[in-house]
Amino acid sequence: MPRLAAALLAAARLPVIVVNVAGGSTRITALMILPLHAKVANLPWYMLQGGDMGQREEMLDVIRNAYAARRDGDVEGLVTAFHPEGVFTLTGDKSALALTGSMEGHPTLRAAFGQFIADFGFESREILAELVDGDRVAVHSRVVVRYNPGGKTFSTEILDLFRFQDGKIAELIEFADTAQIKAMIS
Known part of the structure; x- marks a missing residue:
């Protein structure tokens, strides 16, 4: 029906x-x-x-593998999911939270992801929705995050917008509750 x-x-x-x-x-x-x-x-x-279901599933597999690498603290596994000139952007006001902004290319991504992983552990991720349109994917997730220096944990929702090129993540724009992050690290 x-x-x-x-x-x-x-x-x-x-x-x-x-x-x-x-x-x-x-x-x-x-x-x-x-x-x-x-x-x-x-x-x-x-x-x-x-x-094309093949392309759809391939993109979702890349994303799931990147999420697994993030969860496991595997910086190199996370970086290799990205195109060599790939861009990661954490949206938000940089004057309010220094972590926000864009990072481009494997060396910059490696350094940024290394710091993110050192500071924030993703304890769990529940994917609430996945939407695929051509070379773009949107993923809405609920995550439990541990701020490692302080040991505090919090639950929040994230929206990730991906664009793919040559089977790799060319761009990831992440929308997170930056006010909640700022409160956690203050």
């Missing part, structure tokens, strides 16, 4: 949100607008989920 509903909405040129519910969790898997003339009934199901 969801396929038929998505096909009908897409054929009417309305936005289509494909939602999977499994194991008690809900995950948005796609948002698309198809033209009125698209022969939706003949499209494979993966096309209704946002395109």
Whole structure:
């Protein structure tokens, strides 16, 4: 029934949100607008989920491996997930929190991630939603973070926006509660 509903909405040129519910969790898997003339009934199901399933799963695997490297304190594993000219940006006001800003290229990322890992341990991560659109991925997570110097832990939500190039992370923009981070390290 969801396929038929998505096909009908897409054929009417309305936005289509494909939602999977499994194991008690809900995950948005796609948002698309198809033209009125698209022969939706003949499209494979993966096309209704946002395109090439192989590329989608490859990007999600890179992200999951990067998250595992971050959790395990593996700086090199995290850096290798990035394109050689890859950029990581922690959004926020640099005058309020010095950790915010952009870092580019493997040497800079290695130093920055090394410091982040030394200061902040990710105790757990629950992925709340993954959304893939072409070479871009959005991941909404709930994490439990330990501030290592003080030993305090806190739970927060993070939104990561990825852009891929050549199978690697070309850009990661992370939205985190920087006020909560600042309070934790003060």
